[in-house]
Amino acid sequence: xxxxxxxxxxxxxxxxxxxxxxxxxxxxxxxxxxxxxxxxxxxxxxxxxxxxxxxxxxxxxxxxxxxxxxxxxxxxxxxxxxxxxxxxxxxxxxxxxxxxxxxxxxxxxxxxxxxxxxxxxxxxxxxxxxxxxxxxxxxxxxxxxxxxxxxxxxxxxxxx
Numbered sequence: 001x002x003x004x005x006x007x008x009x010x011x012x013x014x015x016x017x018x019x020x021x022x023x024x025x026x027x028x029x030x031x032x033x034x035x036x037x038x039x040x041x042x043x044x045x046x047x048x049x050x051x052x053x054x055x056x057x058x059x060x061x062x063x064x065x066x067x068x069x070x071x072x073x074x075x076x077x078x079x080x081x082x083x084x085x086x087x088x089x090x091x092x093x094x095x096x097x098x099x100x101x102x103x104x105x106x107x108x109x110x111x112x113x114x115x116x117x118x119x120x121x122x123x124x125x126x127x128x129x130x131x132x133x134x135x136x137x138x139x140x141x142x143x144x145x146x147x148x149x150x151x152x153x154x155x156x157x158x159x160x
Contacts, residue, residue: 005080007100009053010108011035012074019066029062031055033075055079057102065105074108 011033079100
């Protein structure tokens with residue numbers, strides 16, 4: 001039976017990323033995204049709903065996010081869902097939490113002069129920044145992935 005586990009999110013970091021290193025030397029960055037949704041009630045009143053999502057990024061990607069992104073900054077994330085399960089040490093209750101394991105990301109501009117092109121932070125698609133490094137990644141790169149250097153001089157064709 002076919003299966004698909006893919007998550008696409010755009011939101012703002014709720015806190016500064018937390019970078020740790022496993023005993024084997026692999027970097028892991030943990031952060032949380034706030035995703036806002038605005039909608040109108042039947043009464044015509046506009047309401048806002050906020051969803052908080054925990055994300056973890058492995059390897060070079062995690063290091064890059066920890067280096068260039070801070071609380072409040074917008075980020076685009078692609079990844080997969082993973083359910084963590086454990087037993088609470090005090091109450092002995094079984095606990096669980098859903099999180100997103102990052103597979104790709106992109107920095108976004110926030111309209112305040114940061115995060116976008118020219119902000120001093122490299123774009124996630126620049127050579128040298130591995131967007132797919134995860135010790136648990138098992139799927140092949142997306143079909144739209146291009147070879148390094150294949151997108152050179154694209155800005156020359158932009159009419160504005």
